[in-house]
Amino acid sequence: MIRVLIADDEYLVRSGLRRILEATGDICVIAEAADGTQAVTATRRHRPDVVLMDVRMPGTDGLTATGRIAADTNVIMLTTFDLDEYVQEALGLGAVGFLLKDTPPRDITAAVRAVAAGGAILAPTVTKRLIGSFARRDRSAAAVARQRLEPLTCRERQVVRAIARGLSNAQIARELTMSEATVKAHVSRALSKLGLTNRVQAAILIHDADLD
Template sequence: MIRAMVVDDDALVRLGLTDLLDSDPAIEVVAQATDGFHAIEQATTHRIDVALVDVRMPRMDGITATKHLRTLPHPPKIITLTTFDLDEYVYDALAAGSDGFLLKDTDPAEILRAVHLVAAGSAMLHPTAARRLIDRYHHTGRPQATQAQTRIAPLTPREKDVLALLAQGDTNADIAQALGMQESTVKSHVSRILTTLGVTNRVQAALLARDAGLTS
């Protein structure tokens, strides 16, 4: 059972997402929160596996909340929710430790799929929005490509192959099929990649790979 939390200051959005998540027999919404402070309180009280966190909220926004949630003894996986066209800080949320992001109007089936993927250790980035967002920040030159290239340099050629596919949003199963590897071997590679790069999750590794020009 995946224990979920919905964090949004809009009551209708909270209720809608809660009803959707509870419709999946493998997901249980154990907490709701109206802002970042409330989310941290709830995550301290309840064991949360996956938190869906809005970006723009009063008192404490989703980016700041993500940073704090990631420091908890048992940090939840985090999916950032965004309207995208209005939110300019999703890149910062991902860099803060979010495991992915979704548009609020994403198809309900995809939201459920995202929760399952993230709970299993994969990332979930809305395909079109992710590319547009990352490309936008790449054009501003942040972070520096040379710094990213230096950080990925210690990786083996095979690990770079895995990282390149990971950066495209492929799951462990997808990577295993593409590279002719066992899924357990892919998991081991991903673990070593995260450790070598000094990042906390697949999304941060993917952003670093893109910064380094490992994938388009």
């Protein structure tokens, strides 16, 4: 069972998301929060597998809260505001997903499952803009990104490049002929060497290095 925490200042949004998620049978909502402070407290108390986090909330907002909990859980930003500044900051703070609130229910549940399994998910419009921004970056930025990847072993680099292609741990294990446990170990070591907190940041670094 995938355990989810919903953080949104609107009760109707929380209620609607709860109904969508719990209708699946394999996802349960273990807690709700109406602001960022509650989200941080509830995350530390309940240890959810995934947090659906609104960006704009009173008091402590979703971005601030994400920065405090992203190292301990998987955060998907779910918001009405499809703004580049939010996307870049959310990913930089450690979020592993960014979806809009008008995302179809089946895609929200699919995103929760993907993130709980170690993947990452971005709204299609967000993905297109990120790819565009990578294409505009200059060669010096690519050189810096490649230099950051130098401490990785050959196997770690293969795993990180597979992450950048959107593969899950199970898919990487099949492609590289290794166990999922070994993949997880390579991912953990690679992220540690790179000073990153999640797979999305690793994928962005691979794109920056123009190695995807």
